Amino acid sequence: MIGRDAHEYQDFLTLHKAQLVHAGIPEQYYRTVFEKIELEKYDSGDYMMMLTDGENWQVQSTSTIDSSDANTIFLVDHCWTFHAEQVKKALRSIPGLAQRMSSLTGVGYPDGDGYESEEETGLEELIEKLSEKIWDLAETYTIQKDTEKLTVCYMMDELGSRIQHSESPNMKMAPFFHITKQFAVTLMWPIEDEIASETVITRDITLGESDPGKRSARLAIFRDHIDLDRDNLRMEEVEKLNPYKLYGRKDQTLPEEVPCDSEHPAFLRMKAASPSDPIKVFTDLKFMADSLSDPIFKVVNSDKDADFISTSSNFDKFKEFYEQRPTKIINQFPNENVVCCKDLLLKVARRCRIDEQDRERSDELIIARLNSPSKTWAEDMHPQWCPVGFDLVNELPVFVRHFLEREEAGLDNSWIIKPWNLSRGRGTYVTSNLAMIVKLAYTSPKVVQKYIENPVLFFRGDIGRVKFDIRYVVLLKSVEPLKLYKYNVFWLRFANQAFALDEFDEYEKHFTVMNYNDATELKQIGDVEFLEMFEQQYPDHSWTEIDQKLCSMIKECFESAVSLPPPRGIAHSAQSRAIYALDMMLKWTGDKTEIVPQLLEVNFNPDNQRACQYHPEFYNHCLKTLLCEDVSGIPVTEIS
Numbered sequence: 001m002i003g004r005d006a007h008e009y010q011d012f013l014t015l016h017k018a019q020l021v022h023a024g025i026p027e028q029y030y031r032t033v034f035e036k037i038e039l040e041k042y043d044s045g046d047y048m049m050m051l052t053d054g055e056n057w058q059v060q061s062t063s064t065i066d067s068s069d070a071n072t073i074f075l076v077d078h079c080w081t082f083h084a085e086q087v088k089k090a091l092r093s094i095p096g097l098a099q100r101m102s103s104l105t106g107v108g109y110p111d112g113d114g115y116e117s118e119e120e121t122g123l124e125e126l127i128e129k130l131s132e133k134i135w136d137l138a139e140t141y142t143i144q145k146d147t148e149k150l151t152v153c154y155m156m157d158e159l160g161s162r163i164q165h166s167e168s169p170n171m172k173m174a175p176f177f178h179i180t181k182q183f184a185v186t187l188m189w190p191i192e193d194e195i196a197s198e199t200v201i202t203r204d205i206t207l208g209e210s211d212p213g214k215r216s217a218r219l220a221i222f223r224d225h226i227d228l229d230r231d232n233l234r235m236e237e238v239e240k241l242n243p244y245k246l247y248g249r250k251d252q253t254l255p256e257e258v259p260c261d262s263e264h265p266a267f268l269r270m271k272a273a274s275p276s277d278p279i280k281v282f283t284d285l286k287f288m289a290d291s292l293s294d295p296i297f298k299v300v301n302s303d304k305d306a307d308f309i310s311t312s313s314n315f316d317k318f319k320e321f322y323e324q325r326p327t328k329i330i331n332q333f334p335n336e337n338v339v340c341c342k343d344l345l346l347k348v349a350r351r352c353r354i355d356e357q358d359r360e361r362s363d364e365l366i367i368a369r370l371n372s373p374s375k376t377w378a379e380d381m382h383p384q385w386c387p388v389g390f391d392l393v394n395e396l397p398v399f400v401r402h403f404l405e406r407e408e409a410g411l412d413n414s415w416i417i418k419p420w421n422l423s424r425g426r427g428t429y430v431t432s433n434l435a436m437i438v439k440l441a442y443t444s445p446k447v448v449q450k451y452i453e454n455p456v457l458f459f460r461g462d463i464g465r466v467k468f469d470i471r472y473v474v475l476l477k478s479v480e481p482l483k484l485y486k487y488n489v490f491w492l493r494f495a496n497q498a499f500a501l502d503e504f505d506e507y508e509k510h511f512t513v514m515n516y517n518d519a520t521e522l523k524q525i526g527d528v529e530f531l532e533m534f535e536q537q538y539p540d541h542s543w544t545e546i547d548q549k550l551c552s553m554i555k556e557c558f559e560s561a562v563s564l565p566p567p568r569g570i571a572h573s574a575q576s577r578a579i580y581a582l583d584m585m586l587k588w589t590g591d592k593t594e595i596v597p598q599l600l601e602v603n604f605n606p607d608n609q610r611a612c613q614y615h616p617e618f619y620n621h622c623l624k625t626l627l628c629e630d631v632s633g634i635p636v637t638e639i640s
Contacts, residue, residue: 003640008034008038009031009034012034012180013034013345015179015180016176017030019176019177020033020083020176021430023174023176023187024172024174024208024532025073025174026067026189028068029073029187029189030072031070031075032070032071033073033176033187035167035196036073036075037066037075037178037181037185037351038072038601040179041075042074042075042076042077043074043075044074044075044076044158044188045157046062046063047061047062047065047074047356048060048061048062048159048201049061049062050159050162054296057162058162058163058164058200058201059159059162059164059198059200059201059502060198060199060200060201061195061197061198061199061201062197062198062324063197064195064196064197065190065194065195066190066193066194066196067189067190067192067193068193070620072093072189072190073187073188074187074188074189075185075186075187075188076156076157076160076173076185076186076187076188077156077157078154078155078156078157078161078184078185078186079100079104079155079156079157079158079615080097080100080101080154080155080388081152081153081154082154082186083152083153084149084151084153084154084429084436084440084499085429085505085507086135086505087130087131087207087505088127088128088131088505089505091127091130091131092127098126098127098130101130101155102126102130103158104137104155104158104161105130105133105134105136107126107129107130107133108126114288115171115500119348131505132433134155135221135433135436135439136222136435136436137155137156138153138154138155138436138439139153139154139155139156139175139186139207139439140152140153140154140439140440140442140443141154141177141184141443142178142443142444147444148422148426149444151362151427151440151443151444152184153439154175154184154188156348157545160173160186160188160422163188163201163202164201164202164203164205165202165203165204165205165222165226166202166203166204167204168202169191169203169204170190170191170192170195170199170201170202171188171189171190171191171195171201171202171203172188172189172190172191172203172208173186173187173188173203173207174186174187174207175187179478189204200609201257205218205219205222205441205564206219207226207412207442208523212232213232213233213234213235213396213397214396214397215232216228216229216232216233216397216400217233217396217397217399217400217438218438220233220404220434220438220626221434221435223404223437225458230401230404232397233397233400233401233404234370234371234396234397234398234401235367235370235371235394235397235398238487249467250316251316251567252317252318252334252335252566252567252571253316253317253318253319253320254317254318254319254324254334254566254571254573255318255319255323256319257573258322259574259638261478261574262632264326264574264575265326265327266326266327266328266574266575267574268327268596269327269328270306270307270329270627270628271629273296273307273627274296274533275295275296275503278295278296278297278298279296279298279307279308279623279627280296280298280299280305280306280308281297281298281299281300281306281307281308281310281623282295282299282300282301282302282303282305282306282308282309282310283309283310283311284310284311284312284313285310285312287608287609287612288310288608288612288619289315290612291616291617291618291619291620292614292619292623293616293617293620293621294620294623294624296624297620297623305499306328307327307328307329308328308331308577308623308627309328309329309331309394310330310331311330311331311332312605314332314589315330315332316334316488317556318334318571318573318575318576321575322514322575326575327577329575329576329577329627330402330575330576330577331576331577331578331579331605332576332604333476333479333570333571333576333578334570334571334573334576335566335569335570335571335572336476336578337604338561338567338568338569338570338572338582339557339558339561339570339580339602340422340602340603340604341421342418342419342420342421342447342601343391343393343420343445343447344591345557345601345602346386346391347362347363347366347388347391347568347601348557348560348561349382349383349385349386349557349560349599350362350366350381350386351560351563351564352386352556352557352560353380353381353382353514354366359563359564360564362564362568366381370395370398371398375405377402378402383556384596385552385553385556385557385596385597385598385599386598386599387449387450387451387452387598388402388449388450389404389447389449389450390446390447390448390449391447392417392437392441392445392447392448393441393445393446393468394448396438397412399437399448400434400438403415403434403437407434410600412432412453412501413434414430414431414434414448414450414453414501414504415430415431415432415433415448415449415451415635416428416429416430416448416450416451417429417430417431417437417440417441417446417447417448418446418447418448418601419444419445419446420444420446420447420451421445422522427446428511428568429442429504430451430510431504432504437487452536452585452587452598453501454587454588454590454592455467455499455585455586455587455588456538456585456586456587456588456595457499458494458530458533458534458537459533459537460494460523461497463498464498465495465499466494466495466496466497466498466499466500467491467494467495467499467509467510467585468482468492468493468495468512468551468585469492469512469513469583469584469585469600470490470491470492470583470585470586471490471491471492471493471581471582471583471584471586471606472486472487472490472550472554472579472581472582473487473489473490473579473580473582473606473608473611473622474486474487474554474579474580474581474582474639475487475577475578475579475580475625475626475636476558476577476579476580477572477577477625477626478572478576479564479570479571479572480572481640482559482562482640483616483621483638483640484554484555484558484559484639484640485625485631485636485639485640486551486554486635486636486637486639486640487618487622487635487636488635488636488637489527489611489615489618489635490527491511491526491527491610491611492527492530493512493514493515494512494514494523494525495508495509495510495511495512495521496508496509496514496521496523499510508520515610524637526614530582531543537564538595541595546586546595546597549596549597550584550597551637551639553584553597553637554582554599554600554639557599557602558570577627578604578626579605579606579608579626580602580603580604580606581602581603581606581607581608582599582601582603583599583600583601583603584597584598584599584600584604585597585600586598621634621635621636
């Protein structure tokens with residue numbers, strides 16, 4: 001090696017071999033990758049050149065590329081690395097970026113005069129077009145940052161971006177992240193034994209996707225240029241993957257035989273509690289511990305001493321919990337992730353549209369509906385309170401089919417992409433760009449749901465009509481029988497800009513979670529004040545009726561969630577209680593005569609710090625409802 005110590009190469013392999021193997025890079029190229037990165041050697045120009053006929057570009061070899069030559073793996077530069085929500089901001093602020101992306105994508109200034117017409121209005125129109133077009137060529141990779149995975153988007157340089165697609169490619173490309181140097185390149189190497197001089201260089205733009213449905217879904221991005229086989233945009237198997245065990249979801253152990261609830265040691269312990277023998281509570285939330293003032297509770301410092309354990313960590317050892325600590329209760333139900341994980345919540349919601357006697361076959365029936373030729377197949381399989389949605393890990397092909405059907409029908413095609421397991425709007429995007437959705441589908445497990453284009457808005461005098469959402473706290477006391485309560489106080493969150501179905505990258509227009517960012521205004525209105533203002537703004541719509549619809553929706557959702565045994569449903573456990581936060585919106589029917597609730601997500605162990613701040617008795621009320629028999633005088637309503 002050129003002046004490089006062998007130990008450095010071994011260190012490189014220790015850190016990066018897994019990446020190289022995963023990308024399918026032949027071992028003969030490993031040392032070359034190391035050397036070229038160390039030397040910053042971008043030598044593809046010695047073997048290839050770009051050609052154009054004035055409209056279309058291609059890359060062609062200028063000499064023979066022999067796959068047996070260890071030097072024929074090439075670095076392709078990433079000329080722009082960005083986050084999905086910051087595209088327009090970067091195009092406006094980084095000097096020369098819009099011009100380079102214009103040249104690379106072929107999107108010119110609106111008046112057609114090229115770079116000589118850089119008036120501000122023309123530039124803004126260009127940025128709008130570029131923010132859509134770049135997703136055709138953008139690629140992604142994911143890196144670990146602290147405890148979360150971070151999605152990084154990038155554009156390859158002119159040579160990399162202009163390599164054409166082929167079903168029989170002669171090159172393969174894969175992103176590579178150098179851990180020590182903290183930067184990424186794309187690696188390109190031949191997959192034919194020999195590429196002759198003056199051969200068009202091609203690659204597979206699906207990155208080697210072998211699943212026919214997902215392959216067609218990725219190719220749909222280029223539907224204007226490629227003949228698309230739509231017959232592949234369907235689901236073939238009932239369970240292509242087991243979504244209940246994907247991505248760290250564990251089997252939960254359940255006790256085989258337990259006494260009936262009225263004779264269960266945990267029930268008897270709660271029944272015997274009194275101010276002189278209080279329920280001992282352990283929690284890892286300081287604001288919860290500080291707010292428990294009722295004499296029926298006593299906060300303790302160890303879960304070993306507690307009767308009720310409230311933990312922020314996921315719990316799955318219910319069998320061992322019963323065997324070793326039968327008198328104790330924990331703040332989680334077995335398999336409650338069927339409502340708390342967004343992909344599984346979609347399954348629960350769809351199950352509501354299946355007759356009760358057929359629910360055991362619900363997955364099979366849902367597959368049949370996903371493949372239905374009906375023009376309303378997607379709407380028919382979701383209850384009115386659940387926006388049409390798809391699990392992008394397993395259902396990407398049928399989502400693309402639905403998107404194309406809506407596109408051809410001239411219907412609104414704005415969608416919201418959400419990670420399976422994150423809350424607070426993290427990793428969430430709104431877009432009408434199919435390429436963006438398909439590319440982000442490959443970064444981490446996500447769902448996509450129809451964006452609510454006709455929300456009920458709230459008038460803020462200083463701004464105008466804004467989006468808002470509603471948070472109900474729901475208390476699950478029992479599964480068999482279902483005992484479900486709502487806390488009678490609810491919380492509201494507001495957007496900070498007037499709503500319009502545009503500028504999807506404007507966070508404060510399309511999102512309502514403002515309390516985790518000091519740079520954004522947090523508009524706070526209590527529920528009592530809100531009700532007065534809402535009924536002034538919408539005198540023809542009684543909140544009492546809206547609340548009844550919200551409660552019916554919650555009841556239907558949880559009835560579906562407990563209708564099947566684990567892993568497809570929540571299991572009963574006399575040693576379980578749970579507090580959930582349900583985030584909901586309201587939308588108009590097509591003729592704007594009726595208000596319909598929409599369930600957005602169900603949160604386990606929600607952030608109730610604001611609830612404690614404005615309602616100091618909140619946790620006293622919640623825990624008394626969950627742990628004590630008498631709920632009289634507590635501001636809760638049973639909805640089961």
